Amino acid sequence: DAGVIQSPRHEVTEMGQEVTLRCKPISGHNSLFWYRQTMMRGLELLIYFNNNVPIDDSGMPEDRFSAKMPNASFSTLKIQPSEPRDSAVYFCASSFSSGETQYFGPGTRLLVL
Amino acid sequence: KQEVTQIPAALSVPEGENLVLNCSFTDSAIYNLQWFRQDPGKGLTSLLLIQSSQREQTSGRLNASLDKSSGRSTLYIAASQPGDSATYLCAVRPMGGGNKLTFGTGTQLKVEL
Numbered sequence: 001d002a003g004v005i006q007s008p009r010h011e012v013t014e015m016g017q018e019v020t021l022r023c024k025p026i027s028g029h030n031s032l033f034w035y036r037q038t039m040m041r042g043l044e045l046l047i048y049f050n051n052n053v054p055i056d057d058s059g060m061p062e063d064r065f066s067a068k069m070p071n072a073s074f075s076t077l078k079i080q081p082s083e084p085r086d087s088a089v090y091f092c093a094s095s096f097s098s099g100e101t102q103y104f105g106p107g108t109r110l111l112v113l
Numbered sequence: 114k115q116e117v118t119q120i121p122a123a124l125s126v127p128e129g130e131n132l133v134l135n136c137s138f139t140d141s142a143i144y145n146l147q148w149f150r151q152d153p154g155k156g157l158t159s160l161l162l163i164q165s166s167q168r169e170q171t172s173g174r175l176n177a178s179l180d181k182s183s184g185r186s187t188l189y190i191a192a193s194q195p196g197d198s199a200t201y202l203c204a205v206r207p208m209g210g211g212n213k214l215t216f217g218t219g220t221q222l223k224v225e226l
Contacts, residue, residue, distance in 0.1 A: 004156070031212055043157075043202065043216040056213060091156055095212070101147065102214070104156035 004105035006092050012111045018080040021108045024073055025094030033102060034067055034077050035091040043091075049075065050097075082112045115140045117205055119217035126193055127225055134188040134220045136203035141181050144206040148177050148188050151200045151219070160201075161188070165208070193224045 005024040013019055025032045033048040047057040049069045057067070064083070069075040079086055089109050093102040116139045126132050136146070145164045149157040161170045161177040163186070169178040176189040186203055200221045204214040 033212065042218045043204075045213055048212050050212075059213075093157075101159045101162055102212075103159070104149075106156045109154075 004092055004094055004103055006090075006105040006108050008108060009106065010109045010111075012113065013082055014113050015083055016081045017112075018078065019082045019086075019110060019112075021077040021090050021092075021110070023075045023077070023092030023105060025075070025092070026103055027073070029094035029096055029103075030072070031095045031097060031100075031102075032069060032075050033093040033095075034075070035093065035104075036088045037091060037107070038088045046077070082110075084112045086110065087112050115205060115207060115215045117203060117215050117217040119201075119203060119220050121220060122218065123221040123223075125223045125225060128193060128195060130193050130224075131189070131191050132193055132222070134190070134201050134222070136186040136188070136217055138184045138186075138205050138215075140207065141184050142208040143181060144208050146177075146179055146186050147204045147206070147214070148175075148186075149202045149204065151202060153199075157202065190222075193222075195224050195226055198223050 007022045030051050034046040035043055037043045046059045047067045052069045067077045089107045091104050091107045093104045095102045118137045120135050143165050147162045148160045150160050151157045163170045163179045174191040179186045200219045202216050202219040204216045
């Protein structure tokens with residue numbers, strides 16, 4: 001299995017632009033998670049899905065952030081408009097079900113200028 | 114609100130030494146605790162998962178213990194090697210809280226030749 005796939009691996013954009021991060025979970029996994037990692041705040045859960053349905057989005061910082069999971073093999077995290085404080089590494093992870101080990105993707109390193 | 118602390122923040126040891134990484138959490142009502150490894154520029158790799166009813170888990174040179182009542186977990190690495198150099202994070206899942214992991218800030222380990 002290829003593991004969790006994320007794209008792009010690196011993104012540099014200017015403040016105000018829309019940013020879309022993509023994730024393909026491991027085949028057969030029915031839970032998907034979006035995390036953000038910064039030096040100041042560490043690793044934070046933004047949102048997670050079970051069977052393509054958003055379960056907990058309380059970690060989404062504000063309305064500029066949105067996430068979708070149109071099918072079991074694809075999810076997006078969108079930031080519109082982006083701000084410099086959104087600069088971070090964004091990870092996607094997946095697991096077989098609630099409570100099981102989560103497998104992380106390599107992350108997308110986002111820099112907003 | 115669950116808070117997870119890892120001490121020390123950084124550790125440097127000579128090759129071959131046995132070492133212990135510490136993780137403490139404020140709310141003992143946890144479902145399980147997981148130890149991850151993160152290499153620079155990469156995602157997280159799960160090392161060990163301990164259910165709340167367990168006291169320890171072992172995998173090769175790694176041994177993780179859990180004392181839920183005192184809110185502590187340790188990761189013991191035997192006979193450390195340069196390849197063990199990485200950041201180690203612990204994460205707790207709350208009882209009945211679904212998939213919302215709370216991560217510690219990590220311990221950055223360097224094993225020197």
